[in-house]
Amino acid sequence: MESNLGSNITKLHLDTDLGGDIDDLCALAMLCKWPDLDLSAVTTNQDDRGTRAGYVRYALNLAGKPEVPVAAGADPSLNCYRFFTGLPDENRYWPEPIPPAPSPLDKALDLLQNSIEEGAIIAGIGAYTNLALLEKRNPGCLEKANLCLMGGYLFPVPEGFPQWGYDMDWNMQIDAESALLVLERANPVLVPMTITLQTWLRRADLPALQQAGPVEKLISRQAESWAEDHRMESRFGQACSGLPKDTINFQHDPLACAIALGWKDGIEIEEYPVVSEIRDSWLRQRVDPAGKPTKVVTRVDGAKFTDFWLRLVAG
Incomplete structure (x- = not known):
């Protein structure tokens, strides 16, 4: 494991939509355990009057990280999202009522x-709205950003x-206009959905999480509810030969954050000329000689990543 940790990288800013898909919480738990990492701040997108920010603050407190700044970012009032699905039942996913943590958008x-x-890595594991809003406010800001994004769809x-x-590429498509602006102005590493679908959280992982710290116990609780709500074991685990039969969820966001921090075991990163454009309201990407090097x-x-994640968060 040691050879894959980016020892020279110490600062990371997380921009997340934690509170929906449980992989965001899995990513945050991993970051809180990552050696020598300074989690510089967490901002939320697709927030609902600070609800997601409240969840982040609660999880950070459980992890013993109350000092990490948290701010609620873009929310549906901006009318930029394709739709807003709402959040899972708090009574089932969280052990107690969580107070919202609203704040002005400019704080985020x-x-x-x-x-x-400050040169921090920016890990974008939700919609790209906050990044686009920052670029509109401060043109040229994203050009120098050390940015890693979960999302993208180039190959089947x-x-x-x-x-x-x-x-189905949620992060790109939920706010396609913002995604396009970010892709045009920034120079990110893309961790496509087609790659993250090859990772998993298994039911077999839950006992180890239950025996670990409070954040890991919370992941186990949420995984049980997620499994009941989304039935991924029967829909995907038992139907897809590349997945364990007890697959509860995909580890989209933990993988993106690990790659941002230098995780390399079993990873290949290539550069392609990519054209990104919006057609019929959907962001489409293709490899094209005239495209932007990406x-x-x-x-x-x-399997290697799942083992790494579980050992780091629950070991």
Whole structure:
């Protein structure tokens, strides 16, 4: 494990939509355990009057990280999202009522700007709205950002995994206009959905999480509820030859954050000329000689990453 940790990288800013898909919480738990990492700030997107920010603050407190700044970012009042699904039942996913943590949008953008100026890695694991808003406020800001984004759809999903299309690429498609602006102005590493679908959280992982710290126990609780709500074991685990039969969820966001921090075991990153454009309201990407040179993750060993994640958070 030691050879894959980016020992020279110490600052990371997380921009997240934690509170929906449980992989955001899995990513935050991993970051809180990552050796020598300074989690400089956490900002939320697709927030609902500070609800997601409240969840982040609660999780950070459980992890013993109350000092990490948190700010609520873009929310549906901006009318930029394709739709807003709401959040899971708090009574089932959280052990107690969580107070919201609303704050002015500019606070989130200020934290993002400060992190970029300090040279922190920016890990975007939700919609790209905050990043786009910052670029509109401070043109040119994203050009110098050390940015890693979960999202993208250049190549088909390999056989043995869910055959999802570009329309399922949540982070890119929920606010396609913002995604396009970020892709045009920044120079990110993309961790495509087609790659993250090759990772997993298993039911077999839950006992180890239950025996670990309070954040890991919370992940186990949420995983049980997620499994009941989304039935991924029967829909994907038992139907897709590349996944364990007890797959509860995909580890989209933990993988993106680990790659941002230098995780390399079983990972391949290649550069392609990529054209990104919006057609019929959907963001579409293709390899094209006239495209923008873009670093794209093209291979992952899902079993190796799952083992790494579990040992780090629950070991």
